[in-house]
Amino acid sequence: MLEIRNLRVTVDGKPILKGIDLDINAGELHAIMGPNGSGKSTLAYVLAGREGYEVTEGTVRYKGRDLLAMSTEERAGEGLFLAFQYPVEIPGVSSTNFLKTALNAVRKYRGESELDAMQFLKLVRQKTKALGITDEMLKRAVNVGFSGGEKKRNEVLQMAVLEPTLAVLDETDSGLDIDALRIVADGVNALRSPARAMLVITHYQRLLSHIVPDRVHVLAHGRIARSGGKELALELEAKGYAEFVEAA
């Protein structure tokens, strides 16, 4: 589903990613772990197509197509979803309106019919309950006045509604207490399916006891320093990132 080859990225002329190779197949969930500043969020943003990140070398193929040639909205239409580490506040745009506009834009891109207000509401109601998202939250402006936990739950709600084929979750666990973490993890787990691939970016192992990965990669200094099974996360938890930080 996702093939990254020798991906090199600079920000303001400074190399951040220095040759990433990564394959994720449909149905798999991979975790990327690493110390702060290792390039984890850069990888997430590059996949989503954020400006300011210059790809100097390498390729990213998604469902066999050149991902880097697509606009951000095309990537979303093609089924890529990025759950933001810091979800952005959009004053004046209600969460409901935002979600409906996004869903219909994606449906239109995919050649599906747009949903009317009733159909949309029915769909959203099915998804909000498990995530503990109230109607009142949906009426508020996107992420405005949301607590950290509400913002992350809202990201998972958007993901559930947009039904991506490749979900990238950037530090979705940051700022969550243990109860909120469980709600978010359950929401993510509910979306795991043989047709869907996921890339979970995290600093800490604790998320991975709730969302169990198929593969774990350690990103350090812009490179994947080590890959392994889920036990690698436990090893990192015990030993920390010192060996990777010093190795560079």
Place this chain on the structure above:
Amino acid sequence: MTSEPNISERFVAHYEAQKAALPGAGIGWLGALRGTALEGFAAKGLPTPKSEEWKYTSLAPLARLALVPAAAVKNGLSAASLPWLLPAKTHGHRLVFVNGRLRPDLSAPGRLPEGVALTSLASALAEEPELLAGRLCSLGALAEQPMLALNTALMADGFVLRLAREAALERPLELLFVALPGAEPVAYHPRGLIIAEAGSRATILEQHVGRGQGPYLANVASEILIEEGAALRHYKLMAEGDQAFHIAIAHVRVAARGRYESFVLADGGRLARNEIRVRLDGPGAACALDGAYMGRARQHIDNTTFMDHARPQTTSTELYKGVLDGYARGVFQGRILVRPDAQKTDGRQTSRTLLLSEGAEIDTKPQLEIYADDVKCSHGAVAGELDEEALFYIRSRGIPEEMGRHMLIAAFLGEVVEQIASEPVREAFQGIVAAALARKAGGARE
């Protein structure tokens, strides 16, 4: 050697040519008032950026026009060609002015409730001039405001609305000013007077629209007296023609426990300036001045306010939000004065502008002058670009870039338009904003 007359000389000539025919020509006090006003204007001439209150708005392009006085237009429009802005179920009262003069054939004043009197200025001067004596020009300072002086000298028509004690105008009054520019650029100077006696209330929707092409000047002045406990909602749409100059000044005095709410939507004209000067003149007097503007191409939009907290326990809020594209220029000048005995005053003022292009500019000048010690006053002026981070977030959810930009701009203006208390006016203004943004989005695709 002869030369073209300058603009001030032109206006003096307009006065000399017209004075015998202006309404109320035989009335002594009015003749004296017009004469003083003309002298005041002639002494100062057209305002220039040298004057502090016109620092960012130059009338030089207006001064180059060979303006002629607008003559009465007796025909050429039908009521059906002038759609009401509000939905039919709220229709009640409408006056239509063409080039500044009332057109009774196009108007539909409807049945006015008891205690409400509505006439044209020309009729009021013809029928009960004593009513206007001491009230016309009771608020503005002719010597300091050249455009008000010019309006006073040359006012040919306008409206007078009187609300008796406790009278209530339930349905909005629409005042529709239509410009019909001709072969030569015309100038007209409509004048409004509103007297809201104690405990009365009304909603007014004032619209200025242009029909046809060509430059013209609409030099509008109004005086609004809000007596004890009266409440007036005053909504204004400036949608003049592309080459039009719209210069307006409103003087408002609010007595104890009275309330004045104003919302100005600017969407049109080459140059549109709206100045509101409010004196909060008794305990409990309150005022809200809000506005939204959308500037494009080389439009110039100026909102200037003066909030005079003259008495204790008076409150005011101001929120102006604008979106400027192309080479449009915005101006916001907001002065708040708290006089020495105006304790327990609460005055808040905010100006926010979104600049969509490199060529767009905004000049803001907030001024707080506080001479009392127990007051709450604040001002804030922010100008910025579209939030690129928010736009990326929106696009990452599959929403196309142009739609995302549209969404952010609509949300930005929506915040202030939502504050309009009258539901039909709010919905109408929301529709105008949405249509303007859609036109812009359409233009971007072409």
